[in-house]
Amino acid sequence: MSGHATFEPQNKYVKWFEDRLPILGLVHSSLVAFQTPRNLNYWWTFGGILFMFLMIQIITGVILAMHYIPHETLAFDSTEHILRNVNYGWLIRYMHANGASMFFFAVYIHMFRGFYYGSFKGPREGLWILGVIIYNLMMAAGFLGYVLPWGQMSFWAATVITNLFSAFPIIGEPIVHWLWGGYSVGQPTLNRFYSFHYLVPMILFVFVILHVWALHVVGNNNPTGISVKSKQDTLPFHPFYTIKDAYAIVAFLLIFVWFVFFNPNQLGHPDNYIPANPMVTPPHIVPEWYFLPFYAILRAVPDKLGGVLLMFGALAMLAVMPWLDRSKARSLTYRPIMAVFFWLFVIDALFLGWLGSQPAEGIYVIMSRLATAYYFLHFLIIMPLVSTFEKPRPRPESIMQSVLDKAGDASPAKEA
Amino acid sequence: MIKRNHMMTSKSVRKALLGLATVSVLALPLLAHPAQASGGAATPHTQNWSFAGVFGRFDKAQLKRGLQVYREVCSACHGLKRVAFRTLAEPGGPEMSIEAVKALAKEYEVQDGPDDEGEMYTRTALLSDYFPSPYPNDNAARASNNGALPPDLSIITKARGYLRGFPNWFFDLFTGYQETGVDYLYALLTGYEEEAPEGFVLNDGMNFNHYFSGNQIAMPAPLSDEGVEYADGTKATVKQMAKDVSAFLMWTAEPTLEQRKRIGFQVILFILLFAGMMYFTTKRLWRGVKH
Ligand code: HEM
Numbered sequence: 111m112s113g114h115a116t117f118e119p120q121n122k123y124v125k126w127f128e129d130r131l132p133i134l135g136l137v138h139s140s141l142v143a144f145q146t147p148r149n150l151n152y153w154w155t156f157g158g159i160l161f162m163f164l165m166i167q168i169i170t171g172v173i174l175a176m177h178y179i180p181h182e183t184l185a186f187d188s189t190e191h192i193l194r195n196v197n198y199g200w201l202i203r204y205m206h207a208n209g210a211s212m213f214f215f216a217v218y219i220h221m222f223r224g225f226y227y228g229s230f231k232g233p234r235e236g237l238w239i240l241g242v243i244i245y246n247l248m249m250a251a252g253f254l255g256y257v258l259p260w261g262q263m264s265f266w267a268a269t270v271i272t273n274l275f276s277a278f279p280i281i282g283e284p285i286v287h288w289l290w291g292g293y294s295v296g297q298p299t300l301n302r303f304y305s306f307h308y309l310v311p312m313i314l315f316v317f318v319i320l321h322v323w324a325l326h327v328v329g330n331n332n333p334t335g336i337s338v339k340s341k342q343d344t345l346p347f348h349p350f351y352t353i354k355d356a357y358a359i360v361a362f363l364l365i366f367v368w369f370v371f372f373n374p375n376q377l378g379h380p381d382n383y384i385p386a387n388p389m390v391t392p393p394h395i396v397p398e399w400y401f402l403p404f405y406a407i408l409r410a411v412p413d414k415l416g417g418v419l420l421m422f423g424a425l426a427m428l429a430v431m432p433w434l435d436r437s438k439a440r441s442l443t444y445r446p447i448m449a450v451f452f453w454l455f456v457i458d459a460l461f462l463g464w465l466g467s468q469p470a471e472g473i474y475v476i477m478s479r480l481a482t483a484y485y486f487l488h489f490l491i492i493m494p495l496v497s498t499f500e501k502p503r504p505r506p507e508s509i510m511q512s513v514l515d516k517a518g519d520a521s522p523a524k525e526a
Numbered sequence: 527m528i529k530r531n532h533m534m535t536s537k538s539v540r541k542a543l544l545g546l547a548t549v550s551v552l553a554l555p556l557l558a559h560p561a562q563a564s565g566g567a568a569t570p571h572t573q574n575w576s577f578a579g580v581f582g583r584f585d586k587a588q589l590k591r592g593l594q595v596y597r598e599v600c601s602a603c604h605g606l607k608r609v610a611f612r613t614l615a616e617p618g619g620p621e622m623s624i625e626a627v628k629a630l631a632k633e634y635e636v637q638d639g640p641d642d643e644g645e646m647y648t649r650t651a652l653l654s655d656y657f658p659s660p661y662p663n664d665n666a667a668r669a670s671n672n673g674a675l676p677p678d679l680s681i682i683t684k685a686r687g688y689l690r691g692f693p694n695w696f697f698d699l700f701t702g703y704q705e706t707g708v709d710y711l712y713a714l715l716t717g718y719e720e721e722a723p724e725g726f727v728l729n730d731g732m733n734f735n736h737y738f739s740g741n742q743i744a745m746p747a748p749l750s751d752e753g754v755e756y757a758d759g760t761k762a763t764v765k766q767m768a769k770d771v772s773a774f775l776m777w778t779a780e781p782t783l784e785q786r787k788r789i790g791f792q793v794i795l796f797i798l799l800f801a802g803m804m805y806f807t808t809k810r811l812w813r814g815v816k817h
Contacts (some may be wrong), residue, residue, distance in 0.1 A: 148817045190608055190681065193782070194612025200782045201789075345815065353811050357804035364797050372580060372702035375684060380707060383685035383779075513816045 116143050140326055143346035146351050147332035149513050153227075154330070155358030156220040162359050163213040164318060167251075168311055170206040178258065180304035182297045185260035186385040204374040210252055210368050210375045217245060221428075226452055228440025229331040232369035235432040237324040240317055242429045247314040249401065254307035256398055260300060261382030266395045268295045268303070274408075277415035294388065334512045335440025336505055343509035356377040394469060402466030403459050404420035407485065410478040420482060429488040435492040447500045455488045568736045570688055570713035573769070577706050577776060580791060582786055584777055588622035592774020593754055594684065595767045598754045600679065603745070605659030608680035609778050612653040612791045618784035619777055627653060634658055665728075672731040674744030683707035683772070702764040713737040715768035718747035 117135035119125045128134055177196050178479050179188040192199035221241070224230050226427050230238040257268045276282040291298025329338060338344055345351075367376065377399060399407050407424050408417045428432075442449040462481045468474040506512035568770070576585040593614070596606065611631040614622050622630075631651040636658050639646035651658070659678065661667035670677050677685075687706035690698060714737045722734040722742075732742040749764045756762050777783070 148815070150817075187608075194608065194613075200786060204786075345817075349811060350815070353804070354808050357801070357808045360797060360801045360804050364794070364801060367790065367793050367797060368702070369795060371786055373699065373704060374786075375704060377701065380685050380687040383681050510816070517816060 116519055126472065136443065140322065140347075141352065142346065142348040144326065144347035145329070145338070145341070146347045147330055147338060147343060147509050148345045148350075149332050149334065149509055150330065150351070150354075151333055152354075152358060153219065153223040154332075155355050156216050156223065158355035159216045159359055159362050160213065160220060161218060161318070163209055164311070164315065166205060166209045166211060168315070170202050171308075171311065173202050174206055175308065175492050178304075180258070182260065182300055182302050182386070185258065185300060189259045201370070201373075204370045206255075206371040208366065208374060208377060210255065211369070211398070211400065212362075213248065214252065216362070217248060218400075221245065222456065225431075226442050226449075227331055228335045228435070228437075228442065230431050231435060231437075231440050232432060233328045234324075234331060237321065237328060238432060239429055240324055241323040242425075244314060244317050244321060245428070246425065247310055247317060251307060251310040252398060252400065254303045254310060257300065257303045258307060259382060260386045262384045262386055262390070262392050263379050263382040263395070265295060265386035266392055267397055268299060270301070270395055274414070274418050277418045279408075280416075331440060332509060333441060333443065334506060334509060335444070336509060336512075339508045340510075355391060396467055399463070399467075402464070403462035404466070406462040406466035406478045407482045408474065409466075410482040424482075424485060427486070431461065431489065431502075432488055433495070435497045436494060437500065437502060438495035439505060444503040444505050445496075445500055446503070451488065451492050455485075458484050458488065562727070566741050567739050568713075568717070569691075570709045570737055572703075573705070573709050573712055575705050575708060575773065575776070576781060577773070578703065580702060580787065582787060584618070585773065586621050587758060588770050588773045589777055590622065591758065591767075592759060592770040592772070592777075593620055594756065595749075595754055595771040596679070596774060599748050599767075600771065601657075601660060603660060603667075603676040605661075605678040606657035606680050606778060607659050607678050608656065609781075610654060610656050611651060613781055615653075616781075619781060620774075624653075631655060643678045672744050676745065679775055679778070683711055683779040686710045705776075707779070708772050709773060710737065711772045712768050714743075715749055716765055 117128070117132075117138040119128050119134070124134065174192065175198065177188060177192045177511065179185060189203065192203050194200075210290075224238065224241070253267070253271060257264045262419050272286055272295065275285045275289065278285065287293060289299070290296065291302060332338075379396065396402070404424060408421045411417050411420060437445060437448070439445055442452055460483055462478070465474055465478045465481060470478070506515060575582070576588070577583060596604075611627055614620050614628045615624050615628070631653060634651040634655070634657070635648045636651045636655050637646055638649050641647055661670065664675055684707055688710055690703075690706065694703075709744075714735060717736040717738070719734045719736065722728045726734065726741065728734055728742055732744060733746055735743045751764055752762050753764075753767060754762050760766060760784060763807050780786075
């Protein structure tokens with residue numbers, strides 16, 4: 111964070127403060143003076159959108175926690191109480207539930223942006239891995255949160271997912287009982303899940319700070335994937351990207367409020383409005399939509415341990431991506447062959463998601479196997495091979511040059 | 527040669543939005559609910575509900591009729607334990623007068639206590655009380671219903687649903703169609719058959735219903751023509767009563783629906799306006815800046 115030297119407060123109180131705790135300089139260097147490539151497109155606004163959703167989840171979550179009761183006979187009633195009797199409780203609850211979905215929707219776009227433009231490649235490996243950690247923490251938070259209303263799907267999702275650990279030989283069973291705090295999912299389980307659901311987003315928040323910090327060391331990637339070479343290539347973050355991000359955030363909010371006010375239960379499952387009942391197993395236990403691709407991978411093989419290992423393996427692929435792709439060019443704009451495989455991968459991921467929502471039987475299992483195999487093929491074979499053998503197309507001299515070429519004129523750019 | 531893949535701002539906005547739309551369209555199958563146990567059950571039909579859609583509102587007269595059907599028919603077996611009497615007078619519901627609701631509550635006895643002597647006692651219900659359930663517990667309910675449990679109906683319309691199938695689920699995301707539960711309820715109540723079809727083996731004490739999973743349900747057809755006499759003179763056909771009680775149970779499940787949709791419309795308008803202003807601000811700021 112070298113930029114903070116540029117912050118020279120005029121006000122003597124601000125200066126006094128800055129000399130003792132240079133936190134304003136930090137903000138200034140990250141959000142005002144930060145040099146940002148001038149050619150970022152709208153796919154780059156999702157970082158800001160994600161940050162907004164993190165704040166929405168934390169704020170609505172804290173309010174929900176004031177009314178929620180983590181008790182097996184009261185939890186369901188307390189969420190209904192929030193919907194019916196708490197003033198604007200319905201708003202807070204529907205914002206929190208749909209906010210989680212929007213958060214995942216945005217993070218998937220954010221991640222695929224990274225895939226496409228090669229943001230995961232050096233020197234951004236650290237930034238990328240922090241992102242993968244954030245994504246894992248998000249999944250933990252999402253799963254833990256889904257258990258709290260203690261409806262049928264909550265209860266059975268908790269049962270299925272915690273049971274995964276029983277796949278490990280010898281230690282499996284004791285681990286599961288330890289997680290449950292008993293011999294089945296029950297009061298101790300709910301109580302500790304609540305505690306963790308409050309904790310995980312706080313840890314996540316810390317990782318987001320680290321993520322942004324790492325970003326400010328290596329700088330933003332950009333649609334051309336070529337590195338910043340001179341000041342000509344960049345614009346100060348403020349006002350250019352503060353305003354553009356704010357616009358994107360407001361536009362994205364439209365989707366969010368549509369769901370909150372007009373479709374609040376569509377992304378949920380009706381069974382979760384039935385109170386948890388350990389004696390009745392729902393005909394189909396399905397997780398929230400954002401887990402479905404991994405759920406499909408989990409169920410693709412007949413062996414439980416195998417499924418669990420595959421699922422964790424699928425997540426691990428993301429973390430090792432920077433070393434699987436060996437191309438000199440970052441952006442797929444200049445790698446037409448890899449670009450085709452990128453879209454095939456997107457289709458495979460969506461297909462896996464659909465399979466995750468289907469019963470694990472017959473033709474679905476076979477398709478899940480094929481799609482899972484392709485998932486790993488993409489990372490382990492296609493990525494290293496294509497990146498080694500595909501000769502990237504010539505790239506522009508600089509970001510500025512690409513901007514000028516695209517505008518189709520050779521006159522020097524007006525300085526901002 | 528450099529591929530001309532970046533366009534001017536407005537074009538890339540459009541591109542981004544298009545991309546977003548494409549991703550959402552592709553992602554939609556993920557959002558569709560997985561098959562619910564249908565075990566031979568027919569798919570309910572989509573009904574016209576006054577409370578559906580962006581401007582949907584409850585029909586107050588219908589809610590009152592539905593309340594009457596609940597009280598005179600369903601309440602024999604089903605509770606409504608999450609519904610407080612006071613809410614019958616609150617905005618966005620049947621909006622009965624306070625006097626009418628007080629009088630209605632007086633018809634119910636609830637348990638209270640312990641009193642100063644430590645004894646539990648019963649008293650007439652107050653506005654703040656909730657509808658008492660017909661059975662003291664689930665076992666008692668099962669014992670009187672051939673072993674089957676009549677569920678509490680407070681949130682039943684949100685706890686049921688059916689697969690809308692392609693392309694309906696897709697349109698539902700944009701129309702805000704949320705009425706699968708109440709469609710199902712209406713279908714269930716009108717879906718009885720006196721005689722099971724040829725070759726269908728009906729278990730003892732069960733009834734044939736087109737829409738219930740497995741086609742046999744322990745609940746006997748609860749409605750019959752003229753089963754209630756509507757205070758407002760509406761003809762009490764089975765369909766009319768089914769429609770009314772379904773609408774009423776949608777209200778009990780989602781008592782804040784009207785408030786939500788009203789505020790939602792204002793919020794959407796505000797954000798549209800705000801987004802429009804931000805769009806022009808962004809355009810203005812970036813004008814003349816090569817990017
Ligand atoms: C809570 C979730 C997250 C938040 C709040 C967040 C926030 C941000 C922000 C504000 C930026 C800068 C703006 C941008 O480039 O869009 C950013 C960049 C980045 N994020 Fe995230 N992020 C999150 C999750 C993730 C995840 C899960 C990944 C990947 C697995 C990831 C990978 C990256 C990368 C590689 C960059 C640099 C991108 C570039 O400049 O090309 N982030 N993040």
